[in-house]
Amino acid sequence: MEQKKITSLDDLRKIRENSKDLSSARSGGGTTVIVGMGTCGIAAGAREILNEVMSELARRNLDDIAVQTTGCIGMCQDEPLLDVIRSGQRVTYGRVKPEDVPTIIAEHVVNGRVVEKLAIGRAD
Amino acid sequence: MTIFRSHVLICGGTGCTSSGAAEVIGSFKQELARRKLDGEVLVVPTGCHGMCEMGPIVVVYPEGTFYCKVTANDVPEIVEEHIYKGRPVQRLMYEGSGDMPALPHYKDIPFYGKQHRIALANCGYINPENIDEYIARGGYEALGKAITSMTPAQVIDEVKTSGLRGRGGGGFPTGLKWSFCAAAGGEKKYVICNADEGDPGAFMDRSILEGDPHSVIEGMMLGAYAMGADEGYIYCRAEYPLAIERLKQAITAAEGYGLLGDSIMNSSFSFHLHIKEGAGAFVCGEETALMGSIEGRRGMPRPRPPFPANSGLWGYPTNINNVETWANVPQIISNGGEWYASMGTEKSKGTKVFALTGKVKHTGLVEVPMGITLREIVFDIGGGILNDKKFKAVQIGGPSGGCLTEEHLDTPVSYESLTALGAIMGSGGLVVMDEDNCMVDVAKFFLEFTQKESCGKCVPCREGTKHMLLLLEKITEGKGTMEDLDTLEELAHMVRDMSLCGLGQTAPNPVLTTLRYFREEYIAHIRDKRCPAGACTALLRYTILQDVCKKCGICAKNCPVHCIPGDRNSGYRIETDKCIRCGTCFEKCPFGAIEKK
Numbered sequence: 001m002e003q004k005k006i007t008s009l010d011d012l013r014k015i016r017e018n019s020k021d022l023s024s025a026r027s028g029g030g031t032t033v034i035v036g037m038g039t040c041g042i043a044a045g046a047r048e049i050l051n052e053v054m055s056e057l058a059r060r061n062l063d064d065i066a067v068q069t070t071g072c073i074g075m076c077q078d079e080p081l082l083d084v085i086r087s088g089q090r091v092t093y094g095r096v097k098p099e100d101v102p103t104i105i106a107e108h109v110v111n112g113r114v115v116e117k118l119a120i121g122r123a124d
Numbered sequence: 125m126t127i128f129r130s131h132v133l134i135c136g137g138t139g140c141t142s143s144g145a146a147e148v149i150g151s152f153k154q155e156l157a158r159r160k161l162d163g164e165v166l167v168v169p170t171g172c173h174g175m176c177e178m179g180p181i182v183v184v185y186p187e188g189t190f191y192c193k194v195t196a197n198d199v200p201e202i203v204e205e206h207i208y209k210g211r212p213v214q215r216l217m218y219e220g221s222g223d224m225p226a227l228p229h230y231k232d233i234p235f236y237g238k239q240h241r242i243a244l245a246n247c248g249y250i251n252p253e254n255i256d257e258y259i260a261r262g263g264y265e266a267l268g269k270a271i272t273s274m275t276p277a278q279v280i281d282e283v284k285t286s287g288l289r290g291r292g293g294g295g296f297p298t299g300l301k302w303s304f305c306a307a308a309g310g311e312k313k314y315v316i317c318n319a320d321e322g323d324p325g326a327f328m329d330r331s332i333l334e335g336d337p338h339s340v341i342e343g344m345m346l347g348a349y350a351m352g353a354d355e356g357y358i359y360c361r362a363e364y365p366l367a368i369e370r371l372k373q374a375i376t377a378a379e380g381y382g383l384l385g386d387s388i389m390n391s392s393f394s395f396h397l398h399i400k401e402g403a404g405a406f407v408c409g410e411e412t413a414l415m416g417s418i419e420g421r422r423g424m425p426r427p428r429p430p431f432p433a434n435s436g437l438w439g440y441p442t443n444i445n446n447v448e449t450w451a452n453v454p455q456i457i458s459n460g461g462e463w464y465a466s467m468g469t470e471k472s473k474g475t476k477v478f479a480l481t482g483k484v485k486h487t488g489l490v491e492v493p494m495g496i497t498l499r500e501i502v503f504d505i506g507g508g509i510l511n512d513k514k515f516k517a518v519q520i521g522g523p524s525g526g527c528l529t530e531e532h533l534d535t536p537v538s539y540e541s542l543t544a545l546g547a548i549m550g551s552g553g554l555v556v557m558d559e560d561n562c563m564v565d566v567a568k569f570f571l572e573f574t575q576k577e578s579c580g581k582c583v584p585c586r587e588g589t590k591h592m593l594l595l596l597e598k599i600t601e602g603k604g605t606m607e608d609l610d611t612l613e614e615l616a617h618m619v620r621d622m623s624l625c626g627l628g629q630t631a632p633n634p635v636l637t638t639l640r641y642f643r644e645e646y647i648a649h650i651r652d653k654r655c656p657a658g659a660c661t662a663l664l665r666y667t668i669l670q671d672v673c674k675k676c677g678i679c680a681k682n683c684p685v686h687c688i689p690g691d692r693n694s695g696y697r698i699e700t701d702k703c704i705r706c707g708t709c710f711e712k713c714p715f716g717a718i719e720k721k
């Protein structure tokens with residue numbers, strides 16, 4: 001393949017845009033999604049939730065979202081748990097199913113509307 | 125596009141590589157693949173974080189958890205616990221104190237707390253072998269901005285406004301130097317990057333080249349554009365193989381994108397860059413010697429004028445700057461000279477990278493704003509003196525720097541303040557000394573270095589330093605006279621004032637500053653035949669403190685020259701005239717009954 005040349009500032013900015021994910025995970029991202037990966041979380045299917053989060057972000061090309069995992073937070077009966085931290089507010093979603101993930105991402109992560117029927121906790 | 129939820133940054137600098145970083149990188153790749161996490165976790169080798177003694181360093185994002193002294197064996201635990209289950213591994217975190225036993229993040233670690241990273245901004249943060257990471261952080265934007273929307277004169281003005289001064293030691297205003305070269309006539313001009321870094325113990329330039337080579341390349345290109353040069357050389361010592369490797373890769377990558385070469389970004393600006401490996405003599409870092417070495421001549425300084433700006437490499441106008449100087453330029457053009465000038469003191473702007481070594485708790489590379497005090501560097505960043513001993517002095521500026529004392533600790537660091545005290549900023553070596561360091565011995569140590577490195581061209585430097593060294597040796601052996609002190613001072617002034625190049629002109633600094641601030645230590649060696657720090661072996665006396673001695677005889681058994689006669693009843697005594705001062709008895713005595721003075 002013939003290597004692409006940078007012949008203008010626009011070309012440079014395109015590469016910068018395309019490489020954004022190379023540094024965005026390191027900048028902490030604007031919004032954070034946290035999946036509970038404690039023992040019971042994993043037993044309840046947290047790994048599938050995490051996979052679904054990653055593929056949904058890739059589908060939507062959302063590269064400035066920080067995705068973290070966390071250990072047991074003492075709400076095992078509601079696992080799998082997924083938290084979204086957006087604009088300083090932390091919302092916990094419980095008993096999340098893989099098919100809920102696209103909704104949470106579209107509604108809350110992208111548009112900032114909390115998905116009330118799945119939300120089980122809130123902290124500012 | 126693949127999105128990686130986590131990035132594992134592993135330091136691949138010279139320090140961490142020597143403590144096993146390559147195995148750690150291999151182990152991460154293997155373990156992530158085994159656990160099928162390699163599609164969501166990216167492994168990124170980076171440059172130096174400046175904390176090499178705690179290496180290999182691993183930083184896990186998005187949390188930004190900072191792990192120290194990681195071995196390949198620790199990797200499965202980090203992957204399982206932190207990356208998979210979200211439970212950071214406490215035992216590998218940086219050790220704090222009090223109610224903060226483990227410090228998980230950069231910002232919590234005191235070593236980084238007062239640092240301000242501009243030249244080192246990308247070091248340890250990006251993969252230096254991937255040009256796209258540099259571009260993702262805004263790299264080559266400054267070049268694009270300059271070529272498309274600034275005149276060469278505007279670039280120079282911006283650098284002048286920034287107040288940036290040469291980081292290679294001289295501290296000459298960079299913008300002003302550029303304007304001389306820009307004003308020189310002729311079709312052909314060169315820019316050179318001085319990466320000779322001859323100071324023993326210094327490694328800031330190496331770290332920048334290893335950790336962020338593109339920042340130096342972009343800085344040189346901005347300079348070339350501003351001065352009308354179309355060709356450049358990076359003169360790097362051959363002892364820096366990793367830096368040279370990364371530079372070569374970076375140049376190839378930039379050429380691949382057409383960022384180096386002809387008609388850059390479709391403009392009339394062309395630039396070609398070469399690497400020249402140097403043999404590594406200290407004097408080759410002097411600019412005229414360096415150019416001689418590139419031309420294939422012997423690296424020997426020549427008188428100036430003519431200055432390189434008018435007649436440099438092969439007689440063409442040339443501008444030469446240090447690695448760190450060049451690395452600051454892209455950010456000055458991107459963020460504006462005013463931004464840079466907002467940091468620092470009135471005449472010393474921006475930041476400076478120091479290599480902090482010696483008797484401090486935390487050694488390493490630190491980038492701090494000008495105007496910070498030595499106390500902040502030594503105690504807040506360096507964590508104070510090792511083993512809670514007493515601070516004695518800091519030697520600043522490399523082998524030709526000076527020794528400053530306790531009373532100077534609150535001096536704000538700037539070119540002017542250091543020169544006024546008899547020291548220099550130099551390239552940024554900072555060696556901390558404690559009560560066990562003998563200042564006469566320290567002066568001798570540094571002078572030995574410069575004396576050996578003198579190219580021998582001028583008599584004052586070649587012969588003067590040799591005589592000074594003889595006098596210092598005489599004093600440390602207890603054979604000095606008070607007149608020797610005067611001779612030493614006279615010689616020092618002569619060498620300083622009559623040498624051709626900076627080496628000779630600054631070589632007496634360690635002697636002059638110790639004579640000025642620690643004269644009583646010289647006098648103790650001469651008059652009392654005593655080394656107060658207990659460092660000069662020739663003046664040491666080992667004696668057995670009879671009231672503490674338990675008459676066990678261990679010292680007598682261990683003395684290699686059998687100079688401790690005695691028996692279990694009458695006790696033991698060291699025969700001073702036969703003693704070779706090896707210190708064995710001192711170390712072996714189980715009761716601390718032997719005094720060393």
Ligand SMILES: Cc1cc2nc3c(=O)[nH]c(=O)nc-3n(C[C@H](O)[C@H](O)[C@H](O)COP(=O)(O)O)c2cc1C
Pocket residue numbers: 289290291292293294295296318319320321322323406407408409410411412444445446447449450551625626627
């Ligand atoms: C003996 C001697 C050794 C030097 N070694 C270096 C060196 O290793 N690196 C460096 O950048 N400058 C060194 N210099 C300073 C250079 O001569 C020159 O001033 C400098 O590269 C200019 O760049 P700057 O204005 O960016 O500092 C040395 C000077 C002398 C006299």
Ligand code: SF4
Pocket residue numbers: 407425577578579580581582583585586623624625626627628629
């Ligand atoms: S001052 Fe010393 S190193 Fe410099 S040219 Fe003279 S002899 Fe050589």
Ligand code: SF4
Pocket residue numbers: 668672673674675676677678679680696712713714715716717718
């Ligand atoms: S080793 Fe110490 S205690 Fe034993 S005889 Fe020698 S000085 Fe005395």
Ligand code: FES
Pocket residue numbers: 135136137138139140141171172173174175176177179180181
């Ligand atoms: S080489 Fe890794 S911290 Fe310096």
Ligand code: FES
Pocket residue numbers: 666683684685686687698702703704705706707708709710
């Ligand atoms: S010979 Fe006397 S101390 Fe070792």
